């Protein structure tokens with residue numbers, strides 16, 4: 001007999017291959033056993049332990065969808081099950097991993113020269129070489145096409161570009177060994193991707209100060225990238241790709257990871273709220289779970305997590321068949337981030353005053369999920385991407 005499983009109501013698990021189930025279980029075990037015990041202190045101290053990326057690398061969790069170069073070569077859905085497992089613990093840990101895996105390794109794999117891929121990807125897959133992705137600038141966030149960071153040819157040295165400008169709100173920048181920086185080539189005005197290697201930067205040409213005192217995503221490290229005539233060899237510029245297509249191609253896979261990732265955070269909120277509602281008693285010794293208003297909050301959240309998970313699995317399948325469009329990814333990124341944030345905020349109410357204590361974990365997810373709704377295209381920006389696709393009229397500017 002089949003009974004209802006509140007943790008997987010529509011049996012999404014039956015849509016997964018054996019390999020995907022195994023990858024998901026490996027990731028969940030690592031995250032629950034190794035990440036969960038340290039997140040509370042890390043969040044309090046605003047401390048990101050870069051050993052985490054090495055641990056993930058040892059388990060084959062970094063750049064997992066890439067074929068070759070020491071990467072696991074699993075499906076898009078399996079990659080999403082990894083982000084879901086990590087984000088079940090904390091969006092900040094997923095963020096550090098997404099940047100490494102999707103944005104930097106993914107970018108180098110898709111657009112880098114053969115030499116760059118062979119030299120950097122295996123070390124990045126092991127978590128020994130850490131990456132950051134610099135697109136956002138202090139004056140240009142939602143509209144990165146207006147970026148000011150520029151790459152000029154070195155006046156004396158052939159085959160060298162000098163990068164100048166500033167990037168801000170950059171995950172991993174203070175600890176990154178390689179920084180994928182998007183800059184406009186002075187001679188063409190077109191956006192190009194440059195792999196800046198910290199070890200090759202002369203003193204004073206690259207600074208990556210941390211941005212401290214965040215009120216969300218405190219278990220990840222965020223900073224700036226300041227470039228002052230920083231020399232980068234031509235071999236480190238992506239040879240072919242020009243324009244916003246470069247950074248946005250990397251974002252497609254990172255946004256996919258967030259769509260399934262945020263379902264992990266929401267599921268953790270549901271599990272915590274359910275446990276609390278069953279234990280906490282108010283009015284005549286009844287558990288909160290007995291009250292209809294509380295049950296509705298749980299029912300709404302479980303429904304949204306279920307729909308979001310199924311939609312993400314479908315888009316993952318289409319992506320691997322080469323049938324996914326960027327708008328499909330905007331659709332699930334927007335919906336899943338919005339629903340995760342909304343439901344987390346509502347479930348927080350079940351904890352009453354205790355929600356204010358960080359020991360209950362719910363407030364941390366709420367603060368983190370605000371960030372997930374904001375980065376990689378704020379939800380309203382994804383509304384406009386969808387609106388353009390629906391009407392044929394762009395409403396950005």
Ligand code: TGC
Nearest residue numbers: 095098135142144145171243244245248249326375376377
């Ligand atoms: P638009 O005219 O729409 O496009 C310009 C060119 O780019 C191409 N393109 C894409 N290509 C592949 N995939 C996509 N998703 C693409 N989106 C656009 C497009 O085809 C076109 O190509 P071409 O060859 O014709 O030049 O450009 P626009 O300037 O009108 O863009 C507007 C808009 C809103 C769509 C875009 O700028 C946008 O999405 N803004 C949001 C910014 C954003 O997402 N920033 C992310 C920063 S990285 C980050 O947040 C990492 S957090 C990581 C973590 O910690 O987890």
Ligand code: FAD
Nearest residue numbers: 133134135136141142169170171375376377378380381396
């Ligand atoms: P703005 O662009 O100033 O937007 C502010 C508000 O205005 C938003 O609500 C937006 O939706 C709205 N808005 C803007 N334009 C329009 C319009 N045309 N119509 C309607 N509404 C509009 N970036 C990176 O490059 N790499 C990273 O690793 C990275 N990591 C991050 C980590 C954290 C913790 C945070 C907070 C951000 C990170 N970002 C990163 C930056 C992130 O991508 C940007 O914050 C995001 O793209 C929004 O840009 P903005 O903050 O400049 O907001």
